[in-house]
Amino acid sequence: MNKLIRIHPDDNVAVVRESIIPGDKEEINGQTVLFNSNIGLGHKIAAKNIEKGELIIKYGVPIGSAIVAIETGTHIHLHNMKSDYIPTFVLDNQFENGK
Secondary structure, three states: OOOEEOOOOOOOEEEEOOOEOOOOEEEEOOEEEEOOOOEOOOOEEEOOOEOOOOEEEEOOEEEEEEOOOEOOOOEEOOOOEEOOOOOOHHHHHHHHOOO
């Protein structure tokens, strides 16, 4: 994982430490992942398949839950996870209204 780093051994995400561009390949848990979009510095990538409702673990602690199934190598952000700790009324309301 040249452009990614796993912060804690229990993490199910890796953090982008060098921006990813389309065509980049990274090995994640023995699986080669080909990226097809830009992913910025500091963003999260699934380090394994994560089931809907499964906790997202970063720094060895849960930071939220998957709102859909997330495949290894997928960018994790507000489109596929929710915080279990910070109110997200505005974002939840936008998704419910199809925005």
